[in-house]
Amino acid sequence: MTLTHPLPLRVPDRAAVGRRPARVRPYSLTGGRHRFGHVLRVETFVAALDDPGEWPEPVTGGLAALLMPEVRAIIGLCRRLRSVAEVSALLKMPLGVVRVLLGDLADQGRIRVYGIGYGGCRPDRALLERVLSGLSRL
Amino acid sequence: MGAKAAAPGDEGEPQGWQTDRSKAPVATKIVVAGGFGVGKTTFVGSVSEITPLRTEAVMTVASEGLDDLVAIPEKATTTVAMDFGRITLDAELVLYLFGTPGQKRFWFMWDDLVRGAIGAVVMADTRRLTECFPALDYFESCGLPYIVAVNHFEGTARYAPEDVREALSLPSYVAVVDIDARRRESVVDALLTLVRQALDAAPA
Numbered sequence: 001m002t003l004t005h006p007l008p009l010r011v012p013d014r015a016a017v018g019r020r021p022a023r024v025r026p027y028s029l030t031g032g033r034h035r036f037g038h039v040l041r042v043e044t045f046v047a048a049l050d051d052p053g054e055w056p057e058p059v060t061g062g063l064a065a066l067l068m069p070e071v072r073a074i075i076g077l078c079r080r081l082r083s084v085a086e087v088s089a090l091l092k093m094p095l096g097v098v099r100v101l102l103g104d105l106a107d108q109g110r111i112r113v114y115g116i117g118y119g120g121c122r123p124d125r126a127l128l129e130r131v132l133s134g135l136s137r138l
Numbered sequence: 139m140g141a142k143a144a145a146p147g148d149e150g151e152p153q154g155w156q157t158d159r160s161k162a163p164v165a166t167k168i169v170v171a172g173g174f175g176v177g178k179t180t181f182v183g184s185v186s187e188i189t190p191l192r193t194e195a196v197m198t199v200a201s202e203g204l205d206d207l208v209a210i211p212e213k214a215t216t217t218v219a220m221d222f223g224r225i226t227l228d229a230e231l232v233l234y235l236f237g238t239p240g241q242k243r244f245w246f247m248w249d250d251l252v253r254g255a256i257g258a259v260v261m262a263d264t265r266r267l268t269e270c271f272p273a274l275d276y277f278e279s280c281g282l283p284y285i286v287a288v289n290h291f292e293g294t295a296r297y298a299p300e301d302v303r304e305a306l307s308l309p310s311y312v313a314v315v316d317i318d319a320r321r322r323e324s325v326v327d328a329l330l331t332l333v334r335q336a337l338d339a340a341p342a
Protein backbone atom coordinates (compact mmCIF):
# COMPACT_ATOMS: atom_id res chain seq x y z
CA MET A 1 0.00 0.00 0.00
CA THR A 2 1.31 3.39 -0.97
CA LEU A 3 0.57 6.24 1.37
CA THR A 4 -2.03 8.33 -0.42
CA HIS A 5 -2.58 12.04 -0.25
CA PRO A 6 -6.15 13.20 0.20
CA LEU A 7 -7.83 13.96 -3.12
CA PRO A 8 -8.99 17.52 -3.85
CA LEU A 9 -12.71 18.01 -3.26
CA ARG A 10 -15.06 19.22 -5.91
CA VAL A 11 -17.98 21.42 -4.95
CA PRO A 12 -20.53 20.82 -7.70
CA ASP A 13 -22.30 23.88 -9.01
CA ARG A 14 -25.86 22.73 -8.23
CA ALA A 15 -27.27 25.98 -9.59
CA ALA A 16 -25.81 25.09 -12.98
CA VAL A 17 -27.90 21.95 -13.38
CA GLY A 18 -30.38 22.48 -16.16
CA ARG A 19 -28.84 25.82 -17.12
CA ARG A 20 -27.14 25.95 -20.50
CA PRO A 21 -23.47 26.85 -20.18
CA ALA A 22 -22.45 30.21 -21.58
CA ARG A 23 -21.54 29.89 -25.17
CA VAL A 24 -18.73 31.29 -27.27
CA ARG A 25 -19.54 31.23 -30.95
CA PRO A 26 -17.29 29.28 -33.26
CA TYR A 27 -15.57 31.48 -35.77
CA SER A 28 -16.32 30.75 -39.39
CA LEU A 29 -15.27 32.21 -42.71
CA THR A 30 -18.70 33.63 -43.25
CA GLY A 31 -19.01 35.36 -39.93
CA GLY A 32 -21.22 32.80 -38.31
CA ARG A 33 -23.81 32.40 -41.06
CA HIS A 34 -26.27 29.57 -40.49
CA ARG A 35 -27.99 29.38 -43.82
CA PHE A 36 -28.21 25.66 -44.41
CA GLY A 37 -31.17 23.74 -43.18
CA HIS A 38 -29.27 20.48 -43.24
CA VAL A 39 -28.33 18.82 -39.98
CA LEU A 40 -24.56 18.64 -40.19
CA ARG A 41 -23.35 17.18 -36.94
CA VAL A 42 -19.79 15.89 -36.69
CA GLU A 43 -21.04 12.32 -37.12
CA THR A 44 -23.50 13.06 -39.96
CA PHE A 45 -22.79 11.05 -43.11
CA VAL A 46 -22.42 12.72 -46.48
CA ALA A 47 -21.61 11.42 -49.97
CA ALA A 48 -21.16 12.85 -53.45
CA LEU A 49 -24.19 12.56 -55.68
CA ASP A 50 -22.38 12.71 -59.02
CA ASP A 51 -18.94 12.60 -60.54
CA PRO A 52 -17.61 16.15 -60.98
CA GLY A 53 -17.17 15.45 -64.70
CA GLU A 54 -20.90 14.99 -65.10
CA TRP A 55 -21.85 18.29 -63.58
CA PRO A 56 -23.71 20.42 -66.09
CA GLU A 57 -22.35 23.74 -64.86
CA PRO A 58 -19.80 25.04 -62.40
CA VAL A 59 -20.79 25.67 -58.81
CA THR A 60 -22.33 29.11 -58.52
CA GLY A 61 -22.71 31.28 -55.50
CA GLY A 62 -21.85 30.71 -51.90
CA LEU A 63 -18.54 30.00 -50.37
CA ALA A 64 -18.21 26.90 -52.55
CA ALA A 65 -17.72 29.06 -55.66
CA LEU A 66 -14.75 30.77 -54.04
CA LEU A 67 -13.12 27.58 -52.93
CA MET A 68 -13.22 25.34 -55.98
CA PRO A 69 -10.11 23.27 -55.15
CA GLU A 70 -11.51 22.55 -51.70
CA VAL A 71 -14.86 21.68 -53.24
CA ARG A 72 -13.22 19.26 -55.69
CA ALA A 73 -11.33 17.66 -52.84
CA ILE A 74 -14.55 17.22 -50.87
CA ILE A 75 -16.39 15.69 -53.81
CA GLY A 76 -13.46 13.37 -54.49
CA LEU A 77 -13.29 12.23 -50.90
CA CYS A 78 -17.03 11.70 -50.77
CA ARG A 79 -17.06 8.97 -53.41
CA ARG A 80 -17.14 6.95 -50.23
CA LEU A 81 -19.58 7.70 -47.48
CA ARG A 82 -17.87 10.03 -44.99
CA SER A 83 -18.83 11.71 -41.77
CA VAL A 84 -18.49 15.50 -41.52
CA ALA A 85 -15.62 15.00 -39.03
CA GLU A 86 -13.82 12.67 -41.45
CA VAL A 87 -14.05 15.21 -44.27
CA SER A 88 -12.58 17.86 -41.96
CA ALA A 89 -9.76 15.62 -40.71
CA LEU A 90 -8.78 13.99 -43.99
CA LEU A 91 -8.72 17.31 -45.88
CA LYS A 92 -7.22 19.20 -42.92
CA MET A 93 -9.92 21.84 -43.10
CA PRO A 94 -11.47 23.35 -39.96
CA LEU A 95 -14.85 21.90 -39.03
CA GLY A 96 -16.66 25.22 -39.41
CA VAL A 97 -15.46 25.69 -42.99
CA VAL A 98 -16.33 22.11 -43.91
CA ARG A 99 -19.83 22.55 -42.52
CA VAL A 100 -20.44 25.66 -44.60
CA LEU A 101 -19.07 24.08 -47.78
CA LEU A 102 -21.05 20.88 -47.31
CA GLY A 103 -24.18 22.96 -46.69
CA ASP A 104 -23.62 24.88 -49.94
CA LEU A 105 -22.95 21.67 -51.88
CA ALA A 106 -26.04 20.02 -50.44
CA ASP A 107 -28.13 23.05 -51.48
CA GLN A 108 -26.75 22.65 -55.00
CA GLY A 109 -27.52 18.95 -55.19
CA ARG A 110 -23.91 17.84 -55.30
CA ILE A 111 -23.76 16.25 -51.90
CA ARG A 112 -26.30 14.10 -50.15
CA VAL A 113 -26.68 14.60 -46.41
CA TYR A 114 -28.01 11.46 -44.75
CA GLY A 115 -30.41 11.55 -41.84
CA ILE A 116 -28.77 10.84 -38.52
CA GLY A 117 -31.07 7.88 -38.00
CA TYR A 118 -32.88 9.11 -34.92
CA GLY A 119 -34.81 12.22 -34.15
CA GLY A 120 -34.65 14.23 -30.97
CA CYS A 121 -31.65 15.02 -28.90
CA ARG A 122 -30.79 11.69 -27.35
CA PRO A 123 -30.58 8.20 -28.78
CA ASP A 124 -33.67 6.21 -27.80
CA ARG A 125 -33.72 2.93 -25.89
CA ALA A 126 -33.84 0.77 -29.03
CA LEU A 127 -30.67 2.39 -30.34
CA LEU A 128 -28.91 2.15 -26.98
CA GLU A 129 -29.74 -1.59 -26.89
CA ARG A 130 -28.23 -2.00 -30.36
CA VAL A 131 -25.08 -0.16 -29.33
CA LEU A 132 -24.83 -2.31 -26.22
CA SER A 133 -25.08 -5.56 -28.14
CA GLY A 134 -22.68 -4.26 -30.79
CA LEU A 135 -20.10 -3.35 -28.14
CA SER A 136 -20.43 -6.66 -26.34
CA ARG A 137 -19.62 -8.49 -29.57
CA LEU A 138 -16.28 -6.67 -29.89
CA MET B 139 -10.97 -4.87 -36.12
CA GLY B 140 -8.51 -3.43 -33.57
CA ALA B 141 -6.44 -0.34 -34.23
CA LYS B 142 -3.56 -1.46 -36.44
CA ALA B 143 -0.35 0.44 -36.91
CA ALA B 144 -0.97 2.76 -39.84
CA ALA B 145 0.08 6.16 -41.04
CA PRO B 146 -2.12 9.00 -39.81
CA GLY B 147 -4.97 9.46 -42.23
CA ASP B 148 -4.61 5.92 -43.51
CA GLU B 149 -8.06 4.49 -43.08
CA GLY B 150 -7.25 0.96 -44.16
CA GLU B 151 -9.78 -1.11 -46.08
CA PRO B 152 -13.15 0.61 -46.51
CA GLN B 153 -16.06 -0.83 -44.55
CA GLY B 154 -18.88 -2.26 -46.68
CA TRP B 155 -21.23 0.58 -45.75
CA GLN B 156 -18.78 3.19 -47.04
CA THR B 157 -19.04 2.05 -50.64
CA ASP B 158 -22.84 1.82 -50.84
CA ARG B 159 -24.06 5.36 -51.26
CA SER B 160 -27.72 4.35 -51.59
CA LYS B 161 -28.11 4.36 -47.81
CA ALA B 162 -26.14 5.25 -44.70
CA PRO B 163 -25.84 3.47 -41.37
CA VAL B 164 -27.10 5.12 -38.21
CA ALA B 165 -24.29 7.24 -36.79
CA THR B 166 -23.99 7.73 -33.06
CA LYS B 167 -21.28 9.07 -30.79
CA ILE B 168 -19.68 9.11 -27.37
CA VAL B 169 -17.59 12.01 -26.06
CA VAL B 170 -14.30 11.35 -24.23
CA ALA B 171 -13.26 14.38 -22.17
CA GLY B 172 -10.49 15.16 -19.72
CA GLY B 173 -7.43 17.26 -19.00
CA PHE B 174 -4.28 17.46 -21.11
CA GLY B 175 -2.39 14.21 -21.40
CA VAL B 176 -4.89 12.17 -19.41
CA GLY B 177 -5.14 9.51 -22.13
CA LYS B 178 -8.05 10.58 -24.35
CA THR B 179 -6.37 9.77 -27.65
CA THR B 180 -5.04 6.49 -26.25
CA PHE B 181 -8.58 5.56 -25.17
CA VAL B 182 -10.02 6.32 -28.60
CA GLY B 183 -7.17 4.55 -30.42
CA SER B 184 -7.55 1.37 -28.37
CA VAL B 185 -10.97 0.58 -29.86
CA SER B 186 -11.03 2.51 -33.12
CA GLU B 187 -10.95 0.64 -36.45
CA ILE B 188 -9.12 3.62 -37.98
CA THR B 189 -6.02 5.39 -36.69
CA PRO B 190 -7.48 8.29 -34.69
CA LEU B 191 -8.05 11.27 -36.94
CA ARG B 192 -7.63 14.87 -35.88
CA THR B 193 -10.07 17.60 -36.69
CA GLU B 194 -9.78 21.24 -35.77
CA ALA B 195 -12.19 23.97 -34.92
CA VAL B 196 -11.31 27.63 -34.83
CA MET B 197 -12.79 29.82 -32.14
CA THR B 198 -12.89 33.51 -31.52
CA VAL B 199 -11.85 34.28 -28.02
CA ALA B 200 -14.43 36.41 -26.27
CA SER B 201 -13.22 38.24 -23.23
CA GLU B 202 -16.16 37.52 -20.93
CA GLY B 203 -16.45 34.41 -18.85
CA LEU B 204 -13.12 33.06 -19.90
CA ASP B 205 -10.97 33.92 -16.94
CA ASP B 206 -8.26 31.47 -17.91
CA LEU B 207 -7.74 33.32 -21.15
CA VAL B 208 -7.44 36.93 -19.98
CA ALA B 209 -3.93 37.08 -21.37
CA ILE B 210 -5.19 36.68 -24.92
CA PRO B 211 -6.05 39.93 -26.71
CA GLU B 212 -9.63 40.53 -27.76
CA LYS B 213 -10.77 38.94 -31.02
CA ALA B 214 -7.83 36.56 -31.05
CA THR B 215 -8.59 33.18 -32.53
CA THR B 216 -7.39 29.89 -31.24
CA THR B 217 -7.54 26.40 -32.66
CA VAL B 218 -8.87 23.44 -30.75
CA ALA B 219 -7.91 19.95 -31.86
CA MET B 220 -10.15 16.99 -31.34
CA ASP B 221 -9.15 13.39 -32.00
CA PHE B 222 -11.73 10.87 -33.02
CA GLY B 223 -12.08 7.22 -33.91
CA ARG B 224 -14.74 4.99 -35.38
CA ILE B 225 -16.19 1.56 -34.64
CA THR B 226 -18.50 -0.19 -37.10
CA LEU B 227 -20.80 -2.05 -34.70
CA ASP B 228 -22.81 -3.68 -37.48
CA ALA B 229 -23.59 -3.01 -41.14
CA GLU B 230 -26.15 -0.40 -40.12
CA LEU B 231 -24.62 1.11 -37.01
CA VAL B 232 -21.45 3.15 -36.62
CA LEU B 233 -20.15 4.56 -33.34
CA TYR B 234 -17.82 7.57 -33.26
CA LEU B 235 -15.66 8.42 -30.27
CA PHE B 236 -14.64 12.06 -29.91
CA GLY B 237 -11.76 12.92 -27.60
CA THR B 238 -11.90 16.55 -26.53
CA PRO B 239 -9.95 18.70 -24.08
CA GLY B 240 -11.76 19.40 -20.85
CA GLN B 241 -10.92 23.03 -20.06
CA LYS B 242 -13.76 25.45 -19.69
CA ARG B 243 -12.60 27.49 -22.65
CA PHE B 244 -13.49 24.59 -24.96
CA TRP B 245 -17.10 24.45 -23.90
CA PHE B 246 -18.13 26.21 -27.10
CA MET B 247 -17.20 23.05 -28.95
CA TRP B 248 -19.12 20.77 -26.66
CA ASP B 249 -22.52 22.30 -27.35
CA ASP B 250 -22.19 20.88 -30.83
CA LEU B 251 -20.54 17.67 -29.78
CA VAL B 252 -23.01 16.58 -27.12
CA ARG B 253 -26.07 17.09 -29.33
CA GLY B 254 -27.28 13.57 -30.06
CA ALA B 255 -24.49 11.90 -28.08
CA ILE B 256 -25.07 8.74 -26.06
CA GLY B 257 -23.00 10.14 -23.22
CA ALA B 258 -19.51 10.99 -22.09
CA VAL B 259 -16.52 9.30 -20.51
CA VAL B 260 -14.70 11.77 -18.25
CA MET B 261 -11.10 10.63 -17.84
CA ALA B 262 -9.38 11.43 -14.56
CA ASP B 263 -5.78 11.24 -13.39
CA THR B 264 -5.74 11.24 -9.57
CA ARG B 265 -2.53 13.33 -9.56
CA ARG B 266 -4.44 16.12 -11.27
CA LEU B 267 -8.00 15.44 -10.31
CA THR B 268 -9.13 19.07 -10.51
CA GLU B 269 -8.61 18.98 -14.28
CA CYS B 270 -11.73 16.91 -14.74
CA PHE B 271 -13.97 19.22 -12.66
CA PRO B 272 -15.04 21.47 -15.58
CA ALA B 273 -16.09 18.45 -17.66
CA LEU B 274 -18.22 17.14 -14.78
CA ASP B 275 -19.84 20.56 -14.31
CA TYR B 276 -20.59 20.79 -18.00
CA PHE B 277 -22.15 17.33 -18.41
CA GLU B 278 -24.18 17.80 -15.23
CA SER B 279 -25.45 21.15 -16.48
CA CYS B 280 -26.70 19.71 -19.77
CA GLY B 281 -27.94 16.42 -18.34
CA LEU B 282 -25.75 14.19 -20.50
CA PRO B 283 -25.10 10.73 -19.00
CA TYR B 284 -21.43 10.39 -18.05
CA ILE B 285 -19.10 8.05 -16.22
CA VAL B 286 -15.70 8.74 -14.67
CA ALA B 287 -12.79 6.60 -15.87
CA VAL B 288 -9.70 6.70 -13.65
CA ASN B 289 -6.44 6.08 -15.50
CA HIS B 290 -3.54 4.77 -13.44
CA PHE B 291 -0.11 5.94 -14.43
CA GLU B 292 2.92 3.92 -13.30
CA GLY B 293 4.27 4.87 -9.91
CA THR B 294 1.22 6.85 -8.84
CA ALA B 295 -0.85 6.22 -5.72
CA ARG B 296 -4.01 4.19 -6.13
CA TYR B 297 -7.31 5.40 -4.82
CA ALA B 298 -10.42 3.30 -4.42
CA PRO B 299 -13.21 4.25 -6.84
CA GLU B 300 -15.32 5.14 -3.78
CA ASP B 301 -12.73 7.72 -2.68
CA VAL B 302 -12.73 9.24 -6.15
CA ARG B 303 -16.54 9.32 -6.15
CA GLU B 304 -16.55 11.09 -2.81
CA ALA B 305 -13.92 13.65 -3.82
CA LEU B 306 -15.84 14.41 -7.01
CA SER B 307 -19.21 14.60 -5.19
CA LEU B 308 -20.76 12.27 -7.76
CA PRO B 309 -24.35 11.12 -7.51
CA SER B 310 -24.70 7.37 -6.83
CA TYR B 311 -25.90 6.53 -10.35
CA VAL B 312 -22.69 7.84 -11.92
CA ALA B 313 -20.26 4.94 -12.41
CA VAL B 314 -16.58 5.29 -11.49
CA VAL B 315 -14.35 2.73 -13.20
CA ASP B 316 -10.63 2.03 -13.08
CA ILE B 317 -9.26 1.69 -16.56
CA ASP B 318 -6.10 1.24 -18.56
CA ALA B 319 -6.75 3.25 -21.70
CA ARG B 320 -4.04 1.29 -23.50
CA ARG B 321 -6.03 -1.95 -23.18
CA ARG B 322 -8.85 -2.56 -25.59
CA GLU B 323 -10.91 -4.78 -23.23
CA SER B 324 -10.65 -2.16 -20.53
CA VAL B 325 -11.90 0.57 -22.87
CA VAL B 326 -14.73 -1.62 -24.19
CA ASP B 327 -15.80 -2.31 -20.58
CA ALA B 328 -15.89 1.42 -19.84
CA LEU B 329 -18.02 2.03 -22.94
CA LEU B 330 -20.41 -0.77 -21.95
CA THR B 331 -20.75 0.76 -18.48
CA LEU B 332 -21.61 4.14 -19.99
CA VAL B 333 -24.18 2.75 -22.43
CA ARG B 334 -25.86 0.72 -19.66
CA GLN B 335 -26.04 3.83 -17.50
CA ALA B 336 -27.51 5.82 -20.41
CA LEU B 337 -30.08 3.07 -20.90
CA ASP B 338 -31.03 3.20 -17.21
CA ALA B 339 -31.56 6.95 -17.53
CA ALA B 340 -33.47 6.80 -20.84
CA PRO B 341 -37.25 7.23 -20.66
CA ALA B 342 -39.15 3.98 -21.28
Ligand SMILES: Nc1nc2c(ncn2[C@@H]2O[C@H](COP(=O)(O)OP(=O)(O)OP(=O)(O)O)[C@@H](O)[C@H]2O)c(=O)[nH]1
Pocket residue numbers: 172173174175176177178179180181237239289290291292317318319320
Ligand atom coordinates in the same frame (compact mmCIF):
# COMPACT_ATOMS: atom_id res chain seq x y z
N1 LIG C 1 0.01 4.01 -17.45
C1 LIG C 1 -0.88 4.48 -18.32
N2 LIG C 1 -0.49 5.35 -19.27
C2 LIG C 1 -1.42 5.80 -20.13
C3 LIG C 1 -2.77 5.40 -20.06
N3 LIG C 1 -3.45 6.05 -21.02
C4 LIG C 1 -2.58 6.82 -21.68
N4 LIG C 1 -1.35 6.68 -21.17
C5 LIG C 1 -0.14 7.37 -21.62
O1 LIG C 1 -0.30 8.76 -21.32
C6 LIG C 1 0.27 9.57 -22.36
C7 LIG C 1 -0.73 10.58 -22.86
O2 LIG C 1 -1.80 9.91 -23.51
P1 LIG C 1 -2.69 10.58 -24.65
O3 LIG C 1 -3.67 9.55 -25.08
O4 LIG C 1 -1.87 11.22 -25.68
O5 LIG C 1 -3.43 11.71 -23.80
P2 LIG C 1 -4.43 12.85 -24.35
O6 LIG C 1 -5.43 13.05 -23.29
O7 LIG C 1 -4.93 12.50 -25.70
O8 LIG C 1 -3.44 14.07 -24.43
P3 LIG C 1 -3.69 15.53 -25.11
O9 LIG C 1 -4.48 15.29 -26.36
O10 LIG C 1 -2.33 16.05 -25.35
O11 LIG C 1 -4.43 16.33 -24.09
C8 LIG C 1 0.75 8.60 -23.42
O12 LIG C 1 2.14 8.42 -23.27
C9 LIG C 1 0.00 7.30 -23.11
O13 LIG C 1 0.74 6.17 -23.49
C10 LIG C 1 -3.14 4.47 -19.04
O14 LIG C 1 -4.30 4.06 -18.91
N5 LIG C 1 -2.15 4.04 -18.20
Ligand SMILES: [Mg+2]
Pocket residue numbers: 178179180221237
Ligand atom coordinates in the same frame (compact mmCIF):
# COMPACT_ATOMS: atom_id res chain seq x y z
MG1 LIG D 1 -4.93 13.69 -27.48
